[in-house]
Amino acid sequence: MVGITAVYDIIIVGAGPGGIAAAVKAKEAGLNYLIVEKGEDIFSGIISSYPTGKEVYPTIPKGASEGYLMSLLKPPEKKVTIEEFYIGVKEALKNLGGLNIKTVEEFKSFHKEGEILVVQTNKADYQCRNLILAIGSNIPRKLKIYGDARPIARTLHDPNKYLNQNVLVIGGGNTGADVVITLSKLKREKGDQTKVYWANRGEKFEVVREVARDLGEEILLGGDIEILEDAKPVIGEVDESGIRRLTIRIEEYSLDDEIKIYRSMSFPMKNVIACIGFMGPAQIFEQLGMELMTHETGRKLELVILDENMQTSIKTVYAIGGAISPSYIKRSKDGKSDEVKHLNLIYTAVNDGAHVVEHIASKLKGSITPS
Template identity: 45%
Template sequence: MNHTTYDVLIIGGGPAGLSTAYLCHKQGLSYLVLESGKAIFQGIANTYPEGKLVYASKPKDAPMPFMVDELRPPDKPVTVESYLQYVQHFVQHENLHVQTEVDFEDIKDERDGLTVVTSKGNYKGKKVVLSFGSNIPRELSVYGDAKMVAKNVDDPSKYIGIKTLIIGGGNTAADVIINILRAKREAGDTNPVYWAHKAETFDVNKETAQRLGEEILLGGNIRLLPGSTPRIGEVDDEGVDRLVIRINEFKQADGIDLYHALSFPMQNVIACIGSQGPVPIFDKLNIQSIACTSGVCKIAKEGERLVLLSSDF
């Protein structure tokens, strides 16, 4: 256990968490950022595919400027890699205190403060800021366990030489496919990339569709699986974690239906099925949340603790 008692413990090293850390730093407060990823802004790194452009934005009705202007992306779009590199330099220059690869588990109220329970031990603080962000990847809903399925691609070359399954019908899935197809093409790999989506149609914007079309014209081997549903996470006879995805269903008059399915090693699967906010974590902590929309607030969930999901309340 870390025996230091911090003024502020910050859970999450994204924009909100890092901004909080910087403001604590400027005010002379002792603090520590606990981030589950390998680096700060890991949620952004996981969400945006390689080469994606980012730029400064905020809600249209937000009256305030950026709380920490030093973390504001430039007005002219830059690649996500360039922006993340800038943020890393900012953290090093300001000597901000960040602990990475620490998985948050629980918060305990104790007489002398709050104890944050993590995978790397316990940390004590007078105050705790929950800054999980809204880029928590959704898990596949299947029978069995599918936690080994990746949520994005950090290195497309890992998928060279294997048949790969991408799940999800939007721009993020398409961007991942583009990067993997490019890596395969440059390596002379003809193994296909399977693109599965539960709906019958895929929904990507014009620019992304154009880039995907260019990769296909250059020889990209892609196989579409519309109307497909991930069903089972299992371990085969050789101890390999596999995902079974149903691609066809044939109803029979005698009640014995026929299914056509494919089984992929989970290490070959990437699920780009969107993200969610921290509500599941709030539920685990038994936090009562109040959601405010258009000036109307209501209790979203009962609980022993209280958190406001709006800065205007």
């Protein structure tokens, strides 16, 4: 371990939109800050989870009370790919004189020594007065199927790999829709006659307006997309030729009281992309000793408890962005606890980062004793 030197005003874990917004605000406020990012560069979480060439939307939740608080992190209104957006943000940060960031360094834990937090990474220990966890929500959910043949792609890094073969995309949310659009467009443009099957466990596909628009456009342009509603991945197994396959049940009906008929399809695992979302990092928060609350809204969720300034139950430790989506528990000063919906969007992460640093800056300013 490297010896401890400075005491930072803020250490920010994660250089996604939330962490970057916090760092830019800290820099503007003249605070002594450090970002620790486990990936090789900023936006590692995004780059590893978005399909290559995916368009990025500046979506703002309906009824939001404010716009984007940092324009450099707002995806442009005109269509841009994730790669273009990333380059634009890098350029804007360069123009600001860069950020104080340590990449390829993973946050592990922290402990308190009086008012000071000692933050441990895989490379060093650091001291700070405030810690912001902007670690995103990138812990992939597991596909619940029988059998051992589990490995399935979770995002689309190279769409060309899926040319000339039918592909199954699982998951009726924005990520699944983005993958479907990207693949269908490529196949259509290359004159590839194979299909993109899009399966969802339920009957409802839930996508934001912009994604729905792009999907509609792709279908109108002749994209060969077959939607499989109420489809259930059931078995993962190795077939007689040694190929790992996924069987998905697409229809189920009863002949009489006793006999049920199932119709299913089978795809080689290498042609399956499971966009079934990510789990919030509740386990990480719990390991760090933060208070969580079990909340039941249809399914059981462990939600982190934050105060009105996004401070966790551990004083001076904050959690923001994707890490606290899709909702968290807000505990007010009078002890009342309410679930707050918190959509996993660039907008929410950016505005969280800006608000939290504003709060920390005013707190630090207030604590300076006049000489």
